[in-house]
Amino acid sequence: MKLIKFAALLLFTGFYAQAQKYELGEVTIAELEEKSHPLEPSAGAAILYSKAYTRMVYSQNSGFDPITEVEMKIKIYSKEGYEWANKAIAFYSSDSERESVSISKAVTYNLVDGAIKKTKLKSDGEFTETVNKYWKQKKIMMPDVKEGSIIEYAYTIRSPFVSTLPEWRFQESIPVNHSEFTTRIPDYYTYNVNFRGFHAPKIVKTTGNGVFNSLQSSKETYKENIIAYSLDKLPSMKDEHYVNNIDNYTAGIEHELAMTMFPNTMTKSYSISWEDVTKTIYEFDSFGDELKKTGYFENDVKALLAGAVNPAEKTTILFNYVKNRMNWNKFTGYSCDAGVKKAYTDKVGNVAEINLMLTAMLRYAGLNANPVLVSTRNNKIALFPARTAFNYVIAAVEIDGKNILLDASTKWSQPNILPVRAINWHGRLIRKDGTSADIELTPQSISKEVINMIATLDKDGKVSGKARDQYFDYNAYMFRENYTGYSQESYLEKLEKHFKGIEINDYKISNDKEADKPLMEEYNFTHSSVADVIGDKMYVNPMLFMSQTENPFKQETREYPVDFIFPHQDKYTIGINVPEGYTIESIPQPLNIAMEDNLGSFKYNLVSNGKTIQVAVTVDFNAASVGADHYATLKSFYQKVIEKQNEKIVLKRM
Secondary structure (H helix, E strand, O other), X not given: OOOOOOOOOOOOOOOOOOOOOOOOOOOOHHHHHOOXXXXXXXXXEEEEEEEEEXXXXXXXXXXXXXXXXXXXXXXXXXXXXXXXXXXXXXXXXXXXXXXEEEEEEXXXXXXXXXXXXXXXXXXXXXXXXXXXXXXXXXXXXXXOOOOOOEEEEEXXXXXXXXXXXXXXXXXXXXXXXXXXXXXXXXXXXXXXXXEEOOOOOEEEEEEEEEEEEOOOOOEEEEEEEEEEEEEEEEOOOOOOOOOOOHHHHOOEEEEEEEEEOOOOOOOEEOOOOHHXXXXXXXXXXXXXXXXXXXXXXXXXXXXXXXOOOOHHHHHHXXXXXXXXXXXXXXXXXXXXXXXXXXXXXXXXXXXXXXXXXXXXXXXXXXXXXXXXXXXXXXXXXXXXXXXXXXXEEEEXXXXXXXXEEEXXXXXXXXXXXXXXXXXXXXXXXXXXXXXXXXXXXXXXXXXXXXXXXXXXXOOOOOEEEEEEEEEOOHHHHHHHHHHEOEOHHXXXXXXXXXXXXXXXXXXEEEOOOOOXXXXXXXXEEEEOOOEEEEOOEEEEOOOOOOOOOOOOOOOOOOXXXXXXXXXXXXXXXXXXXXXXXXXXXXXXXXXXXXXXXXXXXXXXXXXXXXXXXXXXXXXXXXXXXXXXXXXXXXXXXXXXXXXXXXXXXXXXXX
C-alpha cells in the first residue's frame, strides 16, 4: 500500500461517556465579553475548543487515503495572545508524493456596540510558503483581531500516507478548555496508539460501516472502527529553563500502522519491536545498500591509513577526514538522498550520507563500526518502537569493548562529543545482521569551564584586571558552535552586553579552530558595578561580575526533568587586591553543600592575608538530567548557591 511506520501497542481498559458536541459558529456575547481565562487569568489567549476528525477515503488510483478535518476556536484576551491569530499548517510536498491542505473557514468575531461583528478571511490573508524541497506550509493571518476577539478556522489535510495519522496535540502553551480527536478507520488497518504527556484522555469506541467501489466496479462493504479521544480543562504548557523538548511532555496522541488485513490476502504485520524496526530500516536501499558501497573512497582511504596500525588512530584519521571534507546541507534523516558516492564527489550531503559514508570507511578499515539511529531533540524522545521515532543517524565504532560515538556532520564534534541536536536519551545501534542494541546518548563525563582572574579595586570601587577562561569538552564544543563565524568585534559586544558594565580590551582566543583541544580566551577588563561605596565602607561582590543573580527555577513544582544536556563543572579562582587606604572588615563564610544522590555540589571559600582576598568557587552538576522528583532539592540548592555568590566582602576605609 504505502511505506509503513511502526509503534508500540497501547491497550485500552475502559470506556467513557461521550463528550458534548462543539461546533463552529456558536459564538456568544458572553464569550466575547470575557476579559480573562477563569483558570489562568494571565493567559494572553485560550483555546475554547479544538477538534480533529481523521477518516479514510478510497480511490481506485491510490487505495485508502487519510483525510483529517480540523476545527479550532480561540479566544484572544490581550496583545500577548495575538500570535494565536496566525496559523501555519505544514504539509509534505515532494516530486513523487505530496499532501494537500485546504482552508474551509476562517472568521474573526468581535463585539461592536453590543452586537457580534463577523469578519471573514480574505484571499490576501491566505498563502503558501516553501520551507524546503520536502515541506511547505499553508499560512493564514486572521483579520480584524483585537483584544477580546474570538477566531475560528477549519482546514482539511489530505495525505497519501497510511503509515501514520496526523499527530494531535490536546495541550498547548495556552490553556485549552476542550480538545478531541476522532479516528474512523477501516478494519483492514490496525494502528498502534501512543500517548505523550501527563493527561490521559477519555475514550469512546463505536463501530460503523463503509463502502467503496472496487476495481471490478462492484461495491465492497467493510467495518469501520471509530474511536474518540477527549480532554477538558488542560493547563498551558510552560517551556521552562532546561527542558530538552516541551513536546515530550505535552498531552498528545500518535498513530502508527501495525498491521493490514485485506480480503483474500495474507495478514501483513509491520511489527512492534525495535528489532523489526531496525531490520526493516537496514534493508532500505537508501540505508543498507549505501553502507555496502566502497569503491568511491577506497584509494583515498588506503592512502590516509598508510602506516596507521591501531583502531584509535585509524578512527581519528577517518573521522577527521570525513568531517573536514564534507559539508552538511542541513537536512536530517536516516535515508540518503543523492547517495554517498555523489555526496563524496560533491563534498556536500545530508546527515545520512555523511555518517553512513563514515561508517562504511571505518568498516573498510577493518573496524567494528555500525550506524546508530537517533531522534533529534526537536523530534521528541523515541519512546516506542517506530521508524518515525528516528530522524537522524550517527556512527559508532567499538574499541576495547566500548562504543565511541561519532558525528561528522559538524566541524566541531569530537569522538563522544556529539552535536547537541543528537543528544536525546537513547539511540539504536544496527548491526549488519539486522540485530540492534540500545545506545546511551547522554554524556556521562563532566565538561569543565575554568575561570581565573586577577583583579584590583580602586578607592572608588572600580575594578580592573585580567581574566582567563578555559572551556573543555562540551563547553568548548558549545562555544565553537555558537560563536564561530562571529567577528571578534561582534562577539565582544555580546560579551559586554552579558556582563553589564564591563569594558574588554586586549582580547585573545586560542585553539578556537582546533576542536580536539580545550579552547581558551584571555582579556583585560574594567568594571564599575561590582562594588558599592557607602560612607567609609565598600561592599564588594567576591565573584565580581561572574555571580548569578536569579534562580532559573521559579515554579513551585515541575512535572518534567531538568535537562542540563551534559554534566558540567564551573570552577572560579579569583584574586582581589584591596585598594590602598582600605582594610578588610569581613568576608563571607565558607560553604560546602551537596545535593542528594550526588547530583551536584557547591564549594565556596574565601581566604585573606589583609591585602588580597583569594576566592575559590566550584559548582558541580554531576548528572545531565535531574528528575522531577528531585526538583524541589535542585531549586533549593540553586537558591543557596545564588545567595552565597552574592554575599559581600566589606572593606572599611582606614
